[in-house]
Amino acid sequence: MLVSKSTKEEIEKAAEIILQGGLVSFPTETVYGLGANALDAVAVAKIFAAKKRPFFDPLIVHVSDMEMFERKTGHVPENVYKLTEKFWPGPLTVVLEKSNLVPDIVSAGLPTVAVRMPSHKVALDLIKCCNVPIAAPSANPFGYLSPTCAEHVQKQLGDSVDMILDGGQCQIGVESTIIKVDNDNTYLLRPGGVSLEDIEKVIGEVIIPASTKEVPDAPGQLKSHYAPKAKVKIIKESEEILAETDNSGLIVFRNNRRKQKFKNIEVLSEKGDLCEVAANLFTALHKMDNYNVDLIYVEEVPEVELGRAVMNRLKKASA
Numbered sequence: 001m002l003v004s005k006s007t008k009e010e011i012e013k014a015a016e017i018i019l020q021g022g023l024v025s026f027p028t029e030t031v032y033g034l035g036a037n038a039l040d041a042v043a044v045a046k047i048f049a050a051k052k053r054p055f056f057d058p059l060i061v062h063v064s065d066m067e068m069f070e071r072k073t074g075h076v077p078e079n080v081y082k083l084t085e086k087f088w089p090g091p092l093t094v095v096l097e098k099s100n101l102v103p104d105i106v107s108a109g110l111p112t113v114a115v116r117m118p119s120h121k122v123a124l125d126l127i128k129c130c131n132v133p134i135a136a137p138s139a140n141p142f143g144y145l146s147p148t149c150a151e152h153v154q155k156q157l158g159d160s161v162d163m164i165l166d167g168g169q170c171q172i173g174v175e176s177t178i179i180k181v182d183n184d185n186t187y188l189l190r191p192g193g194v195s196l197e198d199i200e201k202v203i204g205e206v207i208i209p210a211s212t213k214e215v216p217d218a219p220g221q222l223k224s225h226y227a228p229k230a231k232v233k234i235i236k237e238s239e240e241i242l243a244e245t246d247n248s249g250l251i252v253f254r255n256n257r258r259k260q261k262f263k264n265i266e267v268l269s270e271k272g273d274l275c276e277v278a279a280n281l282f283t284a285l286h287k288m289d290n291y292n293v294d295l296i297y298v299e300e301v302p303e304v305e306l307g308r309a310v311m312n313r314l315k316k317a318s319a
């Protein structure tokens with residue numbers, strides 16, 4: 001599948017494909033999505049087939065305005081409005097009661113739906129242009145690294161999508177934060193592009209479940225996920241690496257003071273900025289797979305702000 005530039009004409013073509021039941025990969029500010037018309041169950045089924053994703057794992061519905069959002073949801077708690085007002089469009093997904101317009105395949109039969117309004121202009125233009133919500137997971141084979149540029153999608157899923165819209169490198173680089181709001185409780189289902197600290201400033205304390213058993217109906221929070229082909233080993237910044245080989249690579253958190261020489265080395269952020277670390281994480285892991293290493297050492301980063309999302313992805317990649 002050829003990658004298309006995101007011109008107005010190409011976006012119109014992409015919208016046509018979505019409306020006809022096809023699959024379009026499109027850029028968002030977090031990672032590239034694999035989109036289908038969220039109201040068309042057959043089209044959505046193609047997403048699961050292309051990704052080899054199990055049907056018990058529900059999808060995020062992407063909307064371009066609040067009216068579209070309100071049609072897909074049932075009762076909207078006050079806290080959800082507080083969150084959407086502050087963080088939309090942007091890297092936040094809210095899980096709440098669904099309306100019966102959402103096909104079961106999208107929500108995996110749950111009574112809830114995950115919704116987000118992306119801020120990437122191409123994503124918003126595409127949704128507006130087709131005027132239907134777009135169901136989209138990240139555009140990678142199930143369990144593998146998420147794509148942060150069009151070439152990643154092309155390489156991983158090229159044969160099974162009808163069109164790939166190129167919108168450049170994703171600015172945030174990790175997926176959206178997922179917050180579930182039910183009656184009085186708010187849960188963090190996945191740390192991501194909006195920090196927990198910023199969310200708590202808006203709605204107060206959020207429950208961080210120790211395991212998904214503590215949250216009603218939260219599937220898909222698998223232990224192993226976001227994994228490159230190579231094995232991932234998380235190390236401390238100060239930790240010495242003993243058995244280094246030509247077949248291993250090193251990803252350091254900030255400027256590298258290690259004495260050992262690695263042929264394959266990536267720096268996440270020279271100045272140790274956590275936003276930059278998040279933006280470069282998947283790209284660095286993709287590069288390591290391209291270098292064909294068997295083992296990737298990755299330095300841990302502080303688990304605050306976007307570092308929480310980064311460590312969440314690394315722990316899953318190494319599980």
Ligand code: TXA
Nearest residue numbers: 030032033058059112113114137138175176218219220
């Ligand atoms: O940044 C993102 O969120 C990207 C871009 C493309 O928007 N999308 C993304 O989708 O990361 P995906 O499918 O890779 O991850 C969606 C997560 C899954 O872990 C799924 O289990 C959870 O959202 N999810 C979806 N609907 C849910 C629901 N009703 N209740 C609980 N979790 C849900």
Ligand code: MG
Nearest residue numbers: 137138139146
């Ligand atoms: Mg994903």
